[in-house]
Amino acid sequence: MLYLNNISKTFNPGTINQKVAIENLSLHMAPGDFATIIGANGAGKSTMFNAICGSFLTDSGSILLDGKDITFLPAYKRAKEIGCLFQDPMRGSAPGMTIEENLALSSGRGGWLSRVSRSEIQAFRDRLSLLGMGLEDRMNHPVGLLSGGQRQALTLLMATYHPPKLLLLDEHTAALDPGTAEKVLELTKSIVRENHLTCLMITHNMSSALELGNRTIMMDNGHIVLDLNEQQRCGLTVNDLIRMFREGTGHMLDNDRILLS
Amino acid sequence: MNLLTMLGLGQTALELGLLCSLTTLALFLSYSMLNVCDLSTDGCFTLGAAVGAVVAIAGHPWLSIPAAMAAGVCSGMITAILQTKMGVDSLLSGIIVNTGLYSINIAVMGGSSLLNMNKTETVFTKLKALLSGTVLAAQYKLIVALLAVAAIVVFLVLFLRTRLGLSIRATGNNPDMVRSSSINPQMTTIVGLCVSNSFTALSGCLLAQSQKSVSIDIGTGMVTIALASLLIGGTVIRRGGIAKRALSVVLGSFLFRMVYTIALRFNMPAFMLKLVSSVIVVIAISAPYLKKQWPVIQRRFTHNSAQGGQR
Numbered sequence: 001m002l003y004l005n006n007i008s009k010t011f012n013p014g015t016i017n018q019k020v021a022i023e024n025l026s027l028h029m030a031p032g033d034f035a036t037i038i039g040a041n042g043a044g045k046s047t048m049f050n051a052i053c054g055s056f057l058t059d060s061g062s063i064l065l066d067g068k069d070i071t072f073l074p075a076y077k078r079a080k081e082i083g084c085l086f087q088d089p090m091r092g093s094a095p096g097m098t099i100e101e102n103l104a105l106s107s108g109r110g111g112w113l114s115r116v117s118r119s120e121i122q123a124f125r126d127r128l129s130l131l132g133m134g135l136e137d138r139m140n141h142p143v144g145l146l147s148g149g150q151r152q153a154l155t156l157l158m159a160t161y162h163p164p165k166l167l168l169l170d171e172h173t174a175a176l177d178p179g180t181a182e183k184v185l186e187l188t189k190s191i192v193r194e195n196h197l198t199c200l201m202i203t204h205n206m207s208s209a210l211e212l213g214n215r216t217i218m219m220d221n222g223h224i225v226l227d228l229n230e231q232q233r234c235g236l237t238v239n240d241l242i243r244m245f246r247e248g249t250g251h252m253l254d255n256d257r258i259l260l261s
Numbered sequence: 262m263n264l265l266t267m268l269g270l271g272q273t274a275l276e277l278g279l280l281c282s283l284t285t286l287a288l289f290l291s292y293s294m295l296n297v298c299d300l301s302t303d304g305c306f307t308l309g310a311a312v313g314a315v316v317a318i319a320g321h322p323w324l325s326i327p328a329a330m331a332a333g334v335c336s337g338m339i340t341a342i343l344q345t346k347m348g349v350d351s352l353l354s355g356i357i358v359n360t361g362l363y364s365i366n367i368a369v370m371g372g373s374s375l376l377n378m379n380k381t382e383t384v385f386t387k388l389k390a391l392l393s394g395t396v397l398a399a400q401y402k403l404i405v406a407l408l409a410v411a412a413i414v415v416f417l418v419l420f421l422r423t424r425l426g427l428s429i430r431a432t433g434n435n436p437d438m439v440r441s442s443s444i445n446p447q448m449t450t451i452v453g454l455c456v457s458n459s460f461t462a463l464s465g466c467l468l469a470q471s472q473k474s475v476s477i478d479i480g481t482g483m484v485t486i487a488l489a490s491l492l493i494g495g496t497v498i499r500r501g502g503i504a505k506r507a508l509s510v511v512l513g514s515f516l517f518r519m520v521y522t523i524a525l526r527f528n529m530p531a532f533m534l535k536l537v538s539s540v541i542v543v544i545a546i547s548a549p550y551l552k553k554q555w556p557v558i559q560r561r562f563t564h565n566s567a568q569g570g571q572r
């Protein structure tokens with residue numbers, strides 16, 4: 001499904017701020033794979049995501065999605081097949097437009113001059129009611145009035161309205177309060193399961209990293225240091241994971257949020 | 262001042278307000294929707310006026326309207342391409358195009374900075390001839406302006422509800438979201454500026470034809486005047502759907518002209534118009550900011566004076 005072949009990215013090359021974010025990174029995701037990704041700050045997790053969704057072009061290497069070379073495809077064209085959710089719940093929706101208009105934009109596959117039909121609005125309503133947040137009765141409210149959790153749930157719905165080939169989740173519940181985070185995570189799980197999505201999810205919660213999906217990837221210093229499949233990680237505890245990280249990299253995992261969670 | 266003169270003044274304000282509201286509608290699209298401050302507005306207004314005048318003088322009064330609008334589209338396209346494809350800052354690209362248009366406008370007018378349309382057949386004289394003998398004969402200017410504004414408002418309201426229109430609105434609101442909806446925000450910026458500049462050019466074309474002359478500085482300060490109208494309209498009608506907001510823009514243009522006309526009546530010299538519009542823009546933009554800052558200023562003041570007392 002997804003192949004990353006030796007991709008590298010260096011920020012600010014040739015300056016004093018030069019930072020090798022990812023180096024010769026390769027990854028293969030089989031269709032239906034759901035991998036959780038953990039790693040310290042600056043390990044290159046988000047850089048890898050941004051490289052996949054096209055926020056910048058990689059310095060070297062190639063990216064293939066479903067057999068198609070997308071290495072040089074602009075971000076907006078990749079968005080047809082890749083759904084992205086970020087930590088910031090404000091990033092995925094337009095605050096000045098209504099829920100209905102936001103959904104119309106992200107779901108719209110019609111012509112440029114087409115308008116939202118009544119049947120589409122009914123479909124939006126049905127999908128919104130699945131979120132269980134009462135948003136289906138607030139279709140004409142501007143999105144800016146929603147809470148962070150509601151906006152993130154809406155963004156999730158928008159990103160998966162037409163099931164993408166690949167879903168990238170970059171700590172998408174980290175900025176939400178625990179109860180809402182739980183709810184959004186549950187929604188994510190059911191959407192991924194129902195649509196058999198291939199999914200990559202960055203998390204700082206080690207136990208949910210082991211629990212969710214069928215694969216856990218650990219990154220450090222721009223490399224993948226550990227890639228556990230379903231059998232390998234079966235029965236592992238958080239402490240095992242920390243020990244394996246130390247053995248793999250030769251240093252401690254220094255991410256406060258990981259250690260505290 | 263008797264009732265008749267007042268009505269006369271009101272009508273002049275209404276005509277001018279309606280004609281200029283087309284430029285305000287253009288800014289409504291570029292400034293409020295796309296979040297681009299299009300500083301090529303002045304030049305584009307003059308371009309529309311010049312192209313419209315030249316085509317009308319050549320004997321094609323009806324053709325002058327699409328010609329002026331097409332010229333506006335070209336100007337908007339250049340402004341948009343500079344800022345989306347060539348890395349020029351969006352404010353700067355407007356200024357650059359505005360400067361370049363000065364030469365182009367004089368070239369369009371055949372090297373002169375003034376064109377006279379006293380004996381030219383224009384859209385206005387056509388309608389005047391059509392209406393002669395009816396009750397509406399004296400209102401021909403108003404009718405042209407009303408028709409143009411109604412057409413543009415209806416078009417804009419319908420347009421902003423289409424998928425393209427929605428994506429233009431989202432571009433000014435959250436370009437990230439536009440990209441993740443598989444839409445190229447550069448494309449929506451280009452389309453938006455082309456459409457908005459065609460309105461500006463239409464505005465210039467009609468104003469010049471109603472005044473029966475075009476000079477090179479007919480558009481000077483239009484961007485500020487239109488911005489002032491836009492902000493006045495926004496204060497009068499604060500919220501609502503697109504249709505309501507578009508109408509508030511037209512209302513704002515009329516109110517601005519009304520205030521200006523009344524001020525003229527009280528012997529304010531005509532050259533003050535531009536200062537007045539600048540002041541209105543400054544007040545409208547900075548008032549909400551200062552209102553927010555006011556408690557802090559107050560607190561600092563009492564804090565300082567309390568400390569001064571202790572010392």
